[in-house]
Amino acid sequence: MTRPTRKLLETLKGHAQPIPPVWLMRQAGRYLPEYRATRTKAGGFLDLCYTPELAAEVTLQPIRRYGFDAAILFADILLVPDALGQPLSFQEGEGPKLAPIRSEAELATLKPEATRPKFGRVFETVARLRQDLPHETTLIGFCGAPWTVATYMVAGGGSSDQADARAWAYRDPAGFGRLIDLLTDVSVEYLSGQVAAGADALQIFDTWAGSLPDNEFARWVTEPTTRMVAALKSRHPEIPTIAFPRGAASQAKAFAAATKVDGLSCDTSMPLPAMADLGDTVCVQGNLDPLLLVAGGPALDARVDALKAAMAGKPYIFNLGHGIVPQTPPENVARLIARLRQTSG
């Protein structure tokens, strides 16, 4: 059986499309009533992530509603530490909680060989999805980048400035480097398992890449991502990878060249001329402001048009610069899709 043509995959190969393919970060989420209903059924957030039937269901919901060009696996970047044996919990209305890892001894409690049972549930979700999705819809697997996942593991949760991880990296670069290396290796296995289960493309989320100076960025963001992309390419030459080093607009071009990613996702602050310039060397994704999707109206239309115009003739995947926020009116997403796909004007 030949693989059907998928517009988003064609774009990632460098072929510009007259109408850019589109998906939205956190497109499966609390702004959708059907998501909230499934979430209630699941119990906790982690139960939702680890129950293939339910995780697949919420992944499919926005595809049914809007016909996005890609579905992204419903999961969380912190399933990796959880599977490694750093137990994760989510309190209602608060962020994630983990027992912090800040020393070699705590690092030694992580068990890369023990991830299979939890990762296996995620792979099952992927397999269900590839079966249930329309053929033309690309299925994106993902993980958090080693740096970003490490910031949560070291802080024991979210933090405004990632100070604990940055401090460990300065104090003991060799020790911190072992955590990054471990995460790099485990993340390659995790993504590789997603590909084996049916993922067509991969995205690596580096939400906190922007908090690092250039020399630390090279060491903790560019290097591990380069290593991941190379390892994945050697195992799965046909599977493209998108990186999202958020907050690092000024380093985007050099990062894309160094890592050899197929796609680079741009955050909200990336100027349009810089995105267009980047589009000459790599497939570009992003950067609509999620708050503009809350506001809607003619301002939303104007920015959609501006993004389309700036990226015309270049390989471009329409997306947000950050995840959809819960207060987004679902009708504004429909408006965005209609505007993007209208052929005149």
Added chain:
Amino acid sequence: MTRPTRKLLETLKGHAQPIPPVWLMRQAGRYLPEYRATRTKAGGFLDLCYTPELAAEVTLQPIRRYGFDAAILFADILLVPDALGQPLSFQEGEGPKLAPIRSEAELATLKPEATRPKFGRVFETVARLRQDLPHETTLIGFCGAPWTVATYMVAGGGSSDQADARAWAYRDPAGFGRLIDLLTDVSVEYLSGQVAAGADALQIFDTWAGSLPDNEFARWVTEPTTRMVAALKSRHPEIPTIAFPRGAASQAKAFAAATKVDGLSCDTSMPLPAMADLGDTVCVQGNLDPLLLVAGGPALDARVDALKAAMAGKPYIFNLGHGIVPQTPPENVARLIARLRQTSG
């Protein structure tokens, strides 16, 4: 009497120095035991800001200890809304609290004509400082940029993504624009009063500039700053202004050209080659990671050397990429100054 030569002012005029002048954002602060002692005497944080004797004292403390090339007035960017009649409070261990302003009616409660009593206390601090500082020490006055101050006024305090201000700007750009215009005008008066009282240079802090897409950045960051710089230049042609649009590294060059600022302060994420490039057109300030100042040691020395080397021959003011953090060991600041000022190697 002729004005004595001040190394930092010379640098802001575009004259590169063999050893860059240095000051550090939040150099008067909780990492210093003498600051904590004065703070205890003052009662609340706002009392410290509004008591000229005490505010001048904490401003002078780091100058006495380290001989920085500049002192920066001790104050807070939220004194402007407080003086406008949006009462401000600081709870111990929490951030600032304000009654949110999100509508025209709430906007009408602000009284630009009523700021004088509170601003007057700040001006008195400035006057004391210019009298007490060594002649060679530049006195920097400052305010928050309209966009950043507005984000606090609209949210009623700090917020992780400035969503309330951004949402108002999308929903009702004309109404939000009136808040920005009011802040622009009041900030010019405020900085102009600081100059009249003795400030030698000015800095405009735009901590949250990085959360905006390029078109919104142009409207809410670049435009008001341009207007402020032009108004201040016409009143005080000899007084240089430094802008600090944090998180906007990718827009730094265009921003500096548009606003005609004398100095551009760069955050931690600005790559050194981009800083050096910027140094061909404007005086550059920054971007040492405050957490590296916590770590200290050879890593700190190496980065100080790298910054000096990258900016050699260009007008450059040594500084951090963000404020000093409270856990900074005071001896690491001494180490930084010694390393920076050593003439060999």
